[in-house]
Amino acid sequence: MQASIESTGNLERRLSFSLPEDRLNTHISGRLGEIARTTRIKGFRPGKVPAKVIEQRFGAQVRGEAVDGLLRETFDAAIREHALRVVGSPRIDKGEQGELSFVATVELVPEFGEIDVAKLNVVRHVAEIGDADIDQMIENLRQQRRTWAPVSRGAQEGDLVALETFSQAGDERLPAEGTEKGTIVIGQNMMFETIEKGLVGLAKGEEKTLDVEFPADWRVEALAGKTVQVTVKVTEVSEESLPEVDDAFIKSFGVKAGDVEQFRKDIRANLERELKGALMNRLRREVGEQLIAAYSSVELPPRLVENEARAMLAQQVEQIRRSGRDPGQVPADAHEGFKDAAGKRVLVGLLVGEVARINDLKLEPKRLNETMRLIASTYEEPEQVIEMYRNDPQLMSGLQNRVMEEQVIDWIAERAQHTEEKLSFQDAIRG
Numbered sequence: 001m002q003a004s005i006e007s008t009g010n011l012e013r014r015l016s017f018s019l020p021e022d023r024l025n026t027h028i029s030g031r032l033g034e035i036a037r038t039t040r041i042k043g044f045r046p047g048k049v050p051a052k053v054i055e056q057r058f059g060a061q062v063r064g065e066a067v068d069g070l071l072r073e074t075f076d077a078a079i080r081e082h083a084l085r086v087v088g089s090p091r092i093d094k095g096e097q098g099e100l101s102f103v104a105t106v107e108l109v110p111e112f113g114e115i116d117v118a119k120l121n122v123v124r125h126v127a128e129i130g131d132a133d134i135d136q137m138i139e140n141l142r143q144q145r146r147t148w149a150p151v152s153r154g155a156q157e158g159d160l161v162a163l164e165t166f167s168q169a170g171d172e173r174l175p176a177e178g179t180e181k182g183t184i185v186i187g188q189n190m191m192f193e194t195i196e197k198g199l200v201g202l203a204k205g206e207e208k209t210l211d212v213e214f215p216a217d218w219r220v221e222a223l224a225g226k227t228v229q230v231t232v233k234v235t236e237v238s239e240e241s242l243p244e245v246d247d248a249f250i251k252s253f254g255v256k257a258g259d260v261e262q263f264r265k266d267i268r269a270n271l272e273r274e275l276k277g278a279l280m281n282r283l284r285r286e287v288g289e290q291l292i293a294a295y296s297s298v299e300l301p302p303r304l305v306e307n308e309a310r311a312m313l314a315q316q317v318e319q320i321r322r323s324g325r326d327p328g329q330v331p332a333d334a335h336e337g338f339k340d341a342a343g344k345r346v347l348v349g350l351l352v353g354e355v356a357r358i359n360d361l362k363l364e365p366k367r368l369n370e371t372m373r374l375i376a377s378t379y380e381e382p383e384q385v386i387e388m389y390r391n392d393p394q395l396m397s398g399l400q401n402r403v404m405e406e407q408v409i410d411w412i413a414e415r416a417q418h419t420e421e422k423l424s425f426q427d428a429i430r431g
Contacts, residue, residue: 003078011108011301017078019070019100027066032058067100075104085109087350088304107301112354120290120416125282127428129271136426137267138245141253148238154201155237157187161199162236167212168229172222179233199232207233254380271425273374278429280406287409288348290416300346309335309342352408361408368403375399 003017036054037047044053071092079086086106095101148160155161164179184190186199198210209231216225243249247258255263313335320327355361372389376382389396 003074003081005078005082005084008105010299011110012303013082013084013106013108015075015078015082015104015106016095016097017074017102017104018095018097019067019074019102021100024066024070024100027070028059028062031062031066035062071102075102078104079106087301088307091303107303109350109354110298110300112295112298112351115351115354115358117355117412117415118417120287120294120412122283122286122290122413122416122418123421124286124413124418125279125421125423125428127275127279127423127425129268129275129425133271133425134264134267137271138264142242142245142249145243145249145252146240147243149241150204150236150238152203153237154203154206155186155199155234157200158185158240160185160236160238160240161202161234162238163199164233164235165195166231167223168231169222169226174220174222181235195230195232199234202232202234202237204234204237207231269377273377274429275425276374278431280409281431282428283413284406284409287412287416288344291348291351291412292344295347295351298347300343300350305339305343305346306335308346309338312338312342312345349405352405352412355412356404356408359411361404361411363400363404364407367407368400371403371406372399 003015006014006016008014032051032054035058036049036051039049039054039058040046041049041053041057044050075090075092084106085108087109088107091105093103093105095103151159160183162181162183164181166179167174184196184199186196189196192212194210194212198208202208209229211227212230213227214220214223214225218224245260245263250258250260250263253263253266255266313330317327317330372386373382376385376389379385389399
C-alpha cells in the first residue's frame with residue numbers, strides 16, 4: 001500500500017492513499033458467501049439462494065461495511081508507515097483518483113522537548129476527617145429531614161416565613177395589582193438583608209413597609225439603582241422541628257440495626273470518599289497549572305482545541321437545559337469564548353499522555369478496580385453497577401481514561417518539588 005504525505009501546517013499532515021481493490025473484492029465475496037449459506041429468503045431453500053439475489057439484497061450494505069473496515073485498516077497502516085503520532089480524530093474525504101481513493105487530514109502531537117517534572121513546584125493538600133465533621137454531617141441530615149410547625153409568636157431567625165409583598169417605586173407599583181407570594185427562612189440570605197431583618201418580630205397577619213436599596217444592575221429595570229418602598233405582610237410563621245438521631249432515623253439511611261456507631265462509620269466512609277475526590281481534584285488542578293505555566297509556549301493542534309471548545313460549550317448548554325432554563329439561540333461562534341480554557345485542557349491532556357508514554361506508565365488494574373468499587377459503593381446495588389461498567393465498553397473506557405489520568409498526576413506530583421498544605425475537611429471539599 002502506497003500513501004503520499006503532505007505537510008499542510010506545523011502540526012497538520014495530509015495523507016493520500018487508495019484501498020487495495022483486490023482485497024476489497026475478496027472480502028466482499030467472502031462475506032456474501034457467508035450470507036448465502038446462512039440467510040433464509042422466502043421461496044428458496046436454505047443455502048440455495050442464487051448469488052444474484054444475495055448481491056441485490058445485501059451487496060450495498062456489505063460493500064459499505066467492507067470499505068469502512070478496510071479504510072480504517074489502510075489508514076492505520078499509513079500512520080504506522082510514516083511514524084506519525086496522531087492526536088484527535090482524522091478528517092477523511094474522498095480523493096480524486098477514483099471511488100477507492102481517500103485523503104486523510106490529521107493533527108500531530110506537538111514536540112514538547114524534555115518533560116522534566118522534577119522542575120515543577122506542586123502544593124499537595126492533605127486533610128483528615130474528625131468527629132466534628134461527622135457531627136456536622138449528621139446535623140445536615142437532620143436539617144434535610146426537618147419539618148415545620150406554625151407558631152403564633154413573632155418571626156425570628158431560623159423561622160420559615162410565608163409572606164406577600166409589593167413595591168412602590170415613585171408612581172410605579174410592582175406588581176400593578178395584588179401581591180407577590182413567597183416563603184423564606186430568615187437568616188439564610190434568601191432576600192435582601194433589609195427585608196429579612198424587617199421580618200423579625202412580625203407575627204401572622206402583621207405587615208411593615210421598608211425602604212430597600214436595589215443595586216444598579218438589578219434584573220427589574222424599574223427598581224434598579226433606586227431606594228424603593230417594599231411592603232411585606234406575614235401570612236404564616238413556622239418554626240423548625242428536627243428529628244432525633246434515634247433508631248428510626250438511623251434505619252432510614254440504610255443502617256438496618258439502627259446502630260449509631262455503624263451509622264457514624266458509614267458516614268465516615270462516605271466523607272472519606274468525598275475527601276479523596278476533592279483532594280485529587282485539587283492535585284489535578286495544581287499539577288495542571290504547573291504544566292500550563294511551563295509549556296504555555298508550545299503550539300497546539302488548532303482543530304483539537306476547537307473541538308474541545310465546542311464540547312465545553314455543548315456541556316454548558318446541556319447544564320442550562322437540565323436546570324430548567326432555556327439556553328436560547330446559541331450563536332455560531334459561541335465556542336470562541338471557550339478557546340482559552342479548551343487550550344489549557346488540551347495542553348494538560350497531551351502532556352499527561354506524553355509523560356505516560358515516555359515513562360512507559362501502564363494502567364494499574366488494582367487502582368481501576370478500587371475506583372470502580374468506590375463509585376459502585378454509592379449505589380444501592382453495587383454489584384449491578386460494577387457489572388454495568390464491565391459490560392459497557394464506552395463506560396469502561398471513560399473510567400480507564402480517568403484512572404490513568406489520576407495515576408499519571410500522582411506520578412508527576414511524587415517526582416515534582418512539592419510541599420504539603422494541611423486543610424480542614426470543610427475547606428478541602430469546598431474546592
